[in-house]
Amino acid sequence: MGNIVSRKEVAELAGVSEATVSRVLNATGPIKEDTRKRVLDVANQLGYVPSALARNFARSKSGHLGVVMPYVPKAHLFSAYFFSEMLSGIGNKARDSGLDLLLLFRKPGERMDYSSLFRQQKVDSCIILGARDEHDEVEALKRLQQEGRPFCVMNHHFEGQSFCEVDADHVEGSRAAVSHLIEQGCKRIAFLNGPDIYSNSTERLKGYLIALQEAGIEYDHELILEGNYSRRSGLEASATIADKLDDIDAVFAANDRMALGVMQGLRERGLAVERFPAFVGYDDSDAAEMAVPPLSSVRVPFYEMGELAASKLIPDSQDLTPALELTGCDLIRELLSTELIIRASSIRQ
Amino acid sequence: MGNIVSRKEVAELAGVSEATVSRVLNATGPIKEDTRKRVLDVANQLGYVPSALARNFARSKSGHLGVVMPYVPKAHLFSAYFFSEMLSGIGNKARDSGLDLLLLFRKPGERMDYSSLFRQQKVDSCIILGARDEHDEVEALKRLQQEGRPFCVMNHHFEGQSFCEVDADHVEGSRAAVSHLIEQGCKRIAFLNGPDIYSNSTERLKGYLIALQEAGIEYDHELILEGNYSRRSGLEASATIADKLDDIDAVFAANDRMALGVMQGLRERGLAVERFPAFVGYDDSDAAEMAVPPLSSVRVPFYEMGELAASKLIPDSQDLTPALELTGCDLIRELLSTELIIRASSIRQ
DNA sequence: TTGTAGGCGTTATCAC
DNA sequence: GTGATAACGCCTACAA
Numbered sequence: 053m054g055n056i057v058s059r060k061e062v063a064e065l066a067g068v069s070e071a072t073v074s075r076v077l078n079a080t081g082p083i084k085e086d087t088r089k090r091v092l093d094v095a096n097q098l099g100y101v102p103s104a105l106a107r108n109f110a111r112s113k114s115g116h117l118g119v120v121m122p123y124v125p126k127a128h129l130f131s132a133y134f135f136s137e138m139l140s141g142i143g144n145k146a147r148d149s150g151l152d153l154l155l156l157f158r159k160p161g162e163r164m165d166y167s168s169l170f171r172q173q174k175v176d177s178c179i180i181l182g183a184r185d186e187h188d189e190v191e192a193l194k195r196l197q198q199e200g201r202p203f204c205v206m207n208h209h210f211e212g213q214s215f216c217e218v219d220a221d222h223v224e225g226s227r228a229a230v231s232h233l234i235e236q237g238c239k240r241i242a243f244l245n246g247p248d249i250y251s252n253s254t255e256r257l258k259g260y261l262i263a264l265q266e267a268g269i270e271y272d273h274e275l276i277l278e279g280n281y282s283r284r285s286g287l288e289a290s291a292t293i294a295d296k297l298d299d300i301d302a303v304f305a306a307n308d309r310m311a312l313g314v315m316q317g318l319r320e321r322g323l324a325v326e327r328f329p330a331f332v333g334y335d336d337s338d339a340a341e342m343a344v345p346p347l348s349s350v351r352v353p354f355y356e357m358g359e360l361a362a363s364k365l366i367p368d369s370q371d372l373t374p375a376l377e378l379t380g381c382d383l384i385r386e387l388l389s390t391e392l393i394i395r396a397s398s399i400r401q
Numbered sequence: 402m403g404n405i406v407s408r409k410e411v412a413e414l415a416g417v418s419e420a421t422v423s424r425v426l427n428a429t430g431p432i433k434e435d436t437r438k439r440v441l442d443v444a445n446q447l448g449y450v451p452s453a454l455a456r457n458f459a460r461s462k463s464g465h466l467g468v469v470m471p472y473v474p475k476a477h478l479f480s481a482y483f484f485s486e487m488l489s490g491i492g493n494k495a496r497d498s499g500l501d502l503l504l505l506f507r508k509p510g511e512r513m514d515y516s517s518l519f520r521q522q523k524v525d526s527c528i529i530l531g532a533r534d535e536h537d538e539v540e541a542l543k544r545l546q547q548e549g550r551p552f553c554v555m556n557h558h559f560e561g562q563s564f565c566e567v568d569a570d571h572v573e574g575s576r577a578a579v580s581h582l583i584e585q586g587c588k589r590i591a592f593l594n595g596p597d598i599y600s601n602s603t604e605r606l607k608g609y610l611i612a613l614q615e616a617g618i619e620y621d622h623e624l625i626l627e628g629n630y631s632r633r634s635g636l637e638a639s640a641t642i643a644d645k646l647d648d649i650d651a652v653f654a655a656n657d658r659m660a661l662g663v664m665q666g667l668r669e670r671g672l673a674v675e676r677f678p679a680f681v682g683y684d685d686s687d688a689a690e691m692a693v694p695p696l697s698s699v700r701v702p703f704y705e706m707g708e709l710a711a712s713k714l715i716p717d718s719q720d721l722t723p724a725l726e727l728t729g730c731d732l733i734r735e736l737l738s739t740e741l742i743i744r745a746s747s748i749r750q
Numbered sequence: 751t752t753g754t755a756g757g758c759g760t761t762a763t764c765a766c
Numbered sequence: 767g768t769g770a771t772a773a774c775g776c777c778t779a780c781a782a
Contacts, residue, residue: 059759069769074761082767105522106759109458110774116503121492132485132687143470143506152523154465155502157492171405173454173775174501283691312691319693338481342632342661344668344693408775418753423777430778431751455775459758522759754781758774766769 118175122182141358225390226259238302286313308333346395467524471531490707574739575608587651635662657682695744
């Protein structure tokens with residue numbers, strides 16, 4: 053049982069050639085309905101399953117959509133939420149194109165050799181998560197682009213490059229968040245941002261500045277703090293915030309985890325919730341609505357971003373646009389819009 | 402540039418046969434140091450990269466470790482935390498065995514045809530996440546086992562089968578949690594469990610019962626509630642709990658999300674934190690320590706479980722145990738131990 | 751220590 | 767419509 057059933061056996065039993073079996077199973081070329089049925093029957097009966105491995109080899113296509121995961125030490129810098137959403141979106145799209153997802157974890161120190169991934173024929177195209185502005189990284193991607201490889205960067209923008217990128221509009225997301233705080237009457241808004249190797253961080257800062265400007269509020273760099281997107285870094289930042297509590301009436305954090313870290317820190321310092329500054333986080337992760345008080349946050353359509361990124365790498369089944377083949381990928385940066393979710397943490401009456 | 406460099410070219414330029422090139426690059430067979438160097442040089446210079454696709458084909462091994470993800474609608478029944486931890490563990494182990502991770506998403510309704518995965522040669526072995534006790538599922542896995550396929554079920558136990566399984570000791574985990582509540586003076590402990598298609602749920606119930614018995618506390622089935630591991634279901638259960646508040650002094654939930662849902666529900670009903678029953682959750686996800694009050698929880702070593710599961714499917718590099726080849730997999734169920742993390746939510750003074 | 755040659759299971763291009 | 771038959775790029779005895 054469970055033995056390997058070869059295409060040859062099917063061909064023999066059906067009284068046709070192997071080529072015909074192939075044609076039937078791939079629904080390619082003209083086939084007499086009669087033989088089609090016969091072959092299908094035999095194949096079914098014998099339990100023949102074509103080898104994807106051999107097929108891909110013959111086509112010299114791996115059949116894989118690679119997903120490069122950033123290296124994050126056991127403490128999850130990025131929220132798990134973030135990734136599982138994106139992955140689901142990607143996987144969903146890939147699946148109905150018959151592509152499989154190959155997960156690629158970056159090694160701790162080592163820089164990723166994207167080009168090799170393709171030359172090894174491990175992937176036909178790939179999506180890069182958690183990219184950052186580092187020299188080696190940019191060079192590797194530039195090379196990839198030169199080689200005409202289809203790839204898409206998610207959630208990061210490389211300034212000055214024209215990579216295929218899918219991102220959310222964090223400038224607008226942050227602007228909306230901060231404007232909301234201002235509308236609530238806040239004027240001294242602390243901003244706990246992430247490291248600026250992530251374009252996400254610099255974009256958020258832009259949005260923050262725009263909101264202030266729109267409201268005619270002067271920018272005070274003393275209000276800018278830097279964390280690393282972890283809860284711990286929020287906890288640490290809470291020390292600074294606690295100190296300036298009478299000079300701060302709101303905190304905008306670049307993600308929910310840091311926001312919650314700050315809240316936790318203030319709480320541990322004995323500050324009553326009623327005396328909390330107004331809070332807005334970012335990502336609208338699960339934790340936001342479970343927080344006390346429920347945390348206002350900027351929702352990012354991670355799932356949809358995943359779908360979009362995948363679909364940019366998948367040859368359109370309807371109209372074949374060979375243009376993609378040449379350019380490797382649309383050289384377009386697409387921004388999905390975010391949505392501000394208002395909860396108790398930012399409401400001042 | 403970026404053109405395909407074939408092994409042939411390397412062979413020619415190095416003045417050796419293709420076989421020798423192979424031997425050098427695979428560090429197999431005896432090679433004169435001199436030619437080794439020469440070949441390596443040429444390969445390097447030409448930028449030759451062997452095709453994994455062709456290699457796997459020739460070896461008739463996919464080189465992939467499949468990971469089957471459960472279908473979870475956009476509302477994440479399982480915590481994302483859970484998966485990203487396990488995936489990291491698996492990925493880590495797989496990587497240093499030169500295996501790549503192939504992610505397989507279940508389709509919504511359709512039952513998974515595990516056997517085909519192997520026959521298509523998409524994977525050499527696979528790890529099944531989020532399995533449940535359903536007829537089709539069990540049959541599919543039994544077949545896999547008959548066929549001698551190496552696979553490992555994570556986080557679920559199939560009663561009466563002898564699959565290779567990696568799990569945590571949830572009976573003991575729950576017992577410890579409930580015993581702790583009892584030590585805190587609680588006697589009427591509500592238990593919000595998950596659906597019993599998951600062995601996790603039934604095991605937790607066992608642990609709950611054992612703890613009661615050890616303490617000589619009578620079991621009251623009225624105290625057992627069923628959710629579906631989502632926050633929402635916790636929220637719903639809070640209605641019942643709120644009603645019986647003077648007959649309940651503690652709540653043990655089968656995961657953190659439900660515990661937090663209950664807390665949220667009670668809070669929305671205007672119950673002051675001081676009047677909360679004692680709480681213990683399960684999983685020790687990030688949310689537990691961010692909760693208010695910080696939630697006691699049972700820590701599950703998801704990452705280590707991932708590593709363990711992967712290592713069971715990876716041929717030992719040291720001593721080759723062909724036994725694995727025959728049995729497909731150690732027929733052993735391994736249980737890792739959990740750890741009760743005590744936080745404010747369960748402390749009664 | 752190295753070369754030769756057959757085979758892996760498809761796809762795809764020809765003829766018929 | 768269908769059947770031969772080259773590729774595809776590598777691995778692996780087996781020979782030398």
